[in-house]
Amino acid sequence: MAVALQVRNLFKRFDTDQGEVRAVEDVTFDVESGAFFTLLGPSGCGKSTTLRCIAGLERPDDGDITLEDAVLVSSSRGMWTPPHKRPMGMVFQSYAIWPHMNVFDNVAFPLKQGPQKFSNAETRDRVMRSLALVHLDGLEKRPAPQLSGGQQQRLALARALVNEPKALLLDEPLSNLDAKLREEMRNELKLLTSTLGITTLFVTHDQLEALTLSDQVAVMDSGRLVQYGPPREIYEAPRNRFAAEFIGSANFFEGTVTDAAETGGVTGVETEHGVLRCTTAEAVGKGTRVAVAVRPENVMLHTGAPPAGDDVNVLSGTVASVVYLGNTLDCQVEVNGALVKADVHPGEDVNENDTVALSFKVSASRVVPVGVAVAAAEQAG
Numbered sequence: 534m535a536v537a538l539q540v541r542n543l544f545k546r547f548d549t550d551q552g553e554v555r556a557v558e559d560v561t562f563d564v565e566s567g568a569f570f571t572l573l574g575p576s577g578c579g580k581s582t583t584l585r586c587i588a589g590l591e592r593p594d595d596g597d598i599t600l601e602d603a604v605l606v607s608s609s610r611g612m613w614t615p616p617h618k619r620p621m622g623m624v625f626q627s628y629a630i631w632p633h634m635n636v637f638d639n640v641a642f643p644l645k646q647g648p649q650k651f652s653n654a655e656t657r658d659r660v661m662r663s664l665a666l667v668h669l670d671g672l673e674k675r676p677a678p679q680l681s682g683g684q685q686q687r688l689a690l691a692r693a694l695v696n697e698p699k700a701l702l703l704d705e706p707l708s709n710l711d712a713k714l715r716e717e718m719r720n721e722l723k724l725l726t727s728t729l730g731i732t733t734l735f736v737t738h739d740q741l742e743a744l745t746l747s748d749q750v751a752v753m754d755s756g757r758l759v760q761y762g763p764p765r766e767i768y769e770a771p772r773n774r775f776a777a778e779f780i781g782s783a784n785f786f787e788g789t790v791t792d793a794a795e796t797g798g799v800t801g802v803e804t805e806h807g808v809l810r811c812t813t814a815e816a817v818g819k820g821t822r823v824a825v826a827v828r829p830e831n832v833m834l835h836t837g838a839p840p841a842g843d844d845v846n847v848l849s850g851t852v853a854s855v856v857y858l859g860n861t862l863d864c865q866v867e868v869n870g871a872l873v874k875a876d877v878h879p880g881e882d883v884n885e886n887d888t889v890a891l892s893f894k895v896s897a898s899r900v901v902p903v904g905v906a907v908a909a910a911e912q913a914g
């Protein structure tokens with residue numbers, strides 16, 4: 534697949550009363566042509582600023598941005614393309630719809646601003662095509678404020694698409710909708726972008742949106758991109774503690790690497806619970822301080838004999854609490870004074886104070902570094 538959007542070493546800082554804010558710090562990524570790419574991270578991590586630099590609404594301090602063959606920003610070459618000359622459509626969280634205009638005029642607006650001139654017939658044709666895409670045809674004469682939340686959202690999408698942009702930029706477009714509508718619009722958005730085959734850059738703080746919509750997810754923390762990959766890889770093989778904690782939840786066992794291991798290899802980690810065998814995404818050296826991350830759904834609980842073998846870790850402990858969540862039992866098990874979380878099938882008979890064994894596969898035990906990223910995650914949360 535060809536790369537459509539290239540972002541290289543992007544930096545953006547703001548001077549504020551409280552001093553300098555490093556909103557975007559050395560962010561680099563590629564979006565493949567036609568892909569749905571998501572920037573995921575907590576509020577304030579720099580998602581919108583990154584998107585606004587791409588749209589041309591902010592001027593980055595440093596970095597390069599190209600879209601297909603066009604250089605939009607190159608700080609080394611002193612190039613910067615103004616927003617109306619960038620072939621992109623954008624939807625904001627607030628939709629930014631013109632309240633004094635009807636549906637038709639809202640969608641037609643970008644056609645009047647763009648570099649190209651359109652006849653009335655062409656304008657009508659394009660607007661009606663855009664409205665049909667988002668199922669708003671028939672409502673073109675309706676004043677924009679008389680639309681429901683979901684319809685305003687669709688209107689904003691139609692307006693973003695009317696110039697037939699090469700990329701669609703979406704900044705938390707579903708956040709203002711109630712839960713039911715959000716799910717509906719999520720499915721529609723997925724269908725629309727894949728039908729059009731349009732390169733899409735989506736911003737959200739919602740892990741479920743990111744996992745369900747995206748071909749690629751980039752996790753951001755404090756202005757930096759900490760990991761990017763397909764949703765399954767991000768979830769199953771988090772590369773640091775921040776990614777493991779922000780997406781889903783995880784148990785962490787800190788310790789020291791017993792043997793050097795290559796990328797994708799298996800190593801031991803000496804922890805307060807003994808040596809745990811685990812899989813590492815990156816090469817690690819003997820003696821390195823790391824944490825082992827294990828997701829609660831990968832921790833099996835046994836009231837009888839646990840499994841044995843060198844592909845599994847086994848701990849023993851006492852059940853401290855069991856919370857019924859309908860589809861799962863959220864169990865906390867005390868192991869050597871630490872609490873380990875396990876998601877257990879609701880059909881299991883587990884009770885407080887039971888003596889149990891816990892097992893988790895070596896393949897589901899992931900080495901994550903401790904250090905800078907941990908400090909940042911703890912500050913944030």
Ligand SMILES: Nc1ncnc2c1ncn2[C@@H]1O[C@H](COP(=O)(O)OP(=O)(O)O)[C@@H](O)[C@H]1O
Nearest residue numbers: 547549554556575576577578579580581582583
């Ligand atoms: N115009 C601005 N002036 C000063 N600080 C800003 C401005 N825009 C964003 N910031 C700061 O930059 C950081 C990143 O903001 P933003 O990109 O909006 O984060 P996100 O979209 O991930 O919530 C935050 O600390 C925010 O307060």
Ligand SMILES: [Mg+2]
Nearest residue numbers: 577580581582
């Ligand atoms: Mg934002």
